[in-house]
Amino acid sequence: MTEVVENAGRAYGGESAADRDERRRRQLLDAGLRVFGTVGYRAATVRGLCRGAKVADRHFYRHFDKTEDLLLAVYGECIARLTNSAVEAMAEVDPRSDVRAVAVQVLDSFFEVIEDPHLARVVWMEVLGVSPRVEQTYLAVMHEFGALLLGYLRAFAGDVSSGPDLDVDLLATAAIGGISHTAMTWYLSGYAAERRVVVATLATLLGSIVEPLAAQSVRREP
Missing domain, CATH: 1.10.357.10 (Tetracycline Repressor, domain 2)
Structure with missing residues (x-):
């Protein structure tokens, strides 16, 4: 667990942990607009949203508790x-x-x-x-x-x-x-x-x- 936390704070490719978080959140918001605006909110799933955002499912819950x-x-x-x-x-x-x-x-x-x-x-x-x-x-x-x-x-x-x-x-x-x-x-x-x-x-x-x-x-x- 300690290793995971430490890695989460490291910079990769010049991108800080905070920047990565913000980028992933932005990707989820953009995917949310596309998915909710096409198939609709009720048909949306966390997995589908994450695929659309090109992020792992676990990153969704770092920013949002649920699809609502x-x-x-x-x-x-x-x-x-x-x-x-x-x-x-x-x-x-x-x-x-x-x-x-x-x-x-x-x-x-x-x-x-x-x-x-x-x-x-x-x-x-x-x-x-x-x-x-x-x-x-x-x-x-x-x-x-x-x-x-x-x-x-x-x-x-x-x-x-x-x-x-x-x-x-x-x-x-x-x-x-x-x-x-x-x-x-x-x-x-x-x-x-x-x-x-x-x-x-x-x-x-x-x-x-x-x-x-x-x-x-x-x-x-x-």
Whole structure:
């Protein structure tokens, strides 16, 4: 046992033990995306994942307790890619642009990422119904996307606040639900519609939400 531990800390070919661990974890994450995004989470096995990652089975358990942990890690990376695409696009928008033009710019970046079918399957299919823990993670992600969209709404519609007939948090949730369901439908159709059509359609949806709120905000100004 001592010899194994000592060998685990040695550098081979100029690669340290820490670097080897990180490389193997990266290989498992990449294999997880491929496997979960093709055969699906429920058909995946540790052995199959390790073969796809080109690592010995024992290395899986050095990084993950079970396949659900790998699924959550892969899902987290997918969500980070989607979030970063939207945030980076928002940072580049011209504040003088109209609402729909901005929506097109942000959504196009977002849906470009969704054109990765492995990512789309993991995000919109494979995390559903797995376990309460995964379900809570999924709901938390939807809440975070709702908060991101709410920031977008307030940036272009002013200080929108809830009222007797409006709950802005629910409004953002409804909009995210529409975008999310459209993304899932687009993936399941085999990306039948052109991306520009999907983006333009959703930009119209967001415009129809934001523009009336912006008009109300202007009317409330002294």
